[in-house]
Amino acid sequence: MRIIKTTAKTIYTKSGIPGVDYALNQYVGCQFACKYCYAKFICKWKPYGDWGTWVEVKTNAPELARKRVHGEVFMSSLSDPYQPIERELKLTRKTLQMMDKRNKLSILTKSPLVVRDIDLFKLFDDIEVGLTINSFEGKEKQIIEPFTPSQKLRIEALKTLKDEGIKNYGFISPIIPGITDIEAIIKETKGIVDYHSFEVLNLKGAGRKFVEILKENFPESYEIMINEDKFWEFVKELIALIKHLDIKAEGIEVHREGWEVIEVK
Known part of the structure; x- marks a missing residue:
């Protein structure tokens, strides 16, 4: 794993995430190197090698994080x-320590290491912590x-986050x-x-290599994802299941651009 240490000009960047x-x-x-990761696009601007083989470390992130920002981070x-x-x-812990605790913060991870920082989470006025779960x-x-x-x-x-009084959520994705x-x-x-959030696989974001992985190893899943009629039947059944399971499903929306971008909220 190649580690690249850098200094940043800013740490809070405007987001296009809804x-x-x-x-x-x-x-x-990211060392987790998930095959479907939507962040792989950044490799176009980071000439360090394939996704999952390197991590860039912004060494001055804690100092930059002091700023108070208005809106969700x-x-x-x-x-x-x-x-x-x-x-x-x-570095994450040091960044959290230096952040203005009035900032509204949402954290998403796949790692149980997150519970290490519960003491810091309790200092924030408005925070939620999610873990990605996909079975x-x-x-x-x-x-x-x-x-x-x-x-x-x-x-x-x-469960630990819940027991410690930290607002949490399960991000069911992809x-x-x-x-x-x-x-x-x-x-x-x-x-x-406290709640669940749902996201259907974004084929476009996952990239061509992952589409090939899906096609080769899970052909039935691949056929549903690329076939318009089968896909929308799957979405219909998905929403019905979520509602049946007594989830707070009001306002579920499905968005699709071409046949790739799908979200269930």
């Missing part, structure tokens, strides 16, 4: 803030995201037909999350 005003990325690049859009290197560098185990996990912590550890982290077991996820997390 509902998010600023993104904060103390790291760029999302940590992180181009990395996982609690990827393995964080255990040693503690990938066994063959699916080995192919799609082999280097991430297990689902069991992620769910345990959510939802892939025939692979992501939404019903099992919701049953396992019921009562230990």
Whole structure:
């Protein structure tokens, strides 16, 4: 793993993510190297090699994070803030320590390391912490995201956050037909999350290499994702399932550009 240390001019960048005003990325690049990761596009501007082989470390992120910003801050859009290197560098922790605690903050991770910083989360006026859960185990996990912590550890982290009074959420993503077991996820997390958020796989964002992985290893899932009629039937069934499971499903929206960009909220 190549580590590139840099200094940044700013740490709060305007975000195009719906509902998010600023993104904060103390790291760029991610050791988890999920095959579908939507942040891979950044490799066009970062000539360090393939996604998952490098991490850029913004060494002055804590100092830049002192600023008070108005609006929601999302940590992180181009990395996982609690990827393995964080255990040693503690850059995320140092950044949280220096942040203005009046900033509204949302954190998303796949790592149970997040519970290490509960003491800091309690200092913020408005904070929520989410863990991505997608039920990938066994063959699916080995192919799609082999280097991430297990689902069991992620769910345990959510429970710890809940027990400590930290607002939390389960981010069910990516939802892939025939692979992501939404019903099992919701049953396992019921009562230990404040809410669930849903996102169907974005084929365009996942990239051509992942489309080939899907086609080769999960042909039935691939056929549903690329076939217009089959896809919308899947979405219809998905929404019905979410409502049946007694989730707060008011205002569910499905957006699609071409056949790629799909979100269920």
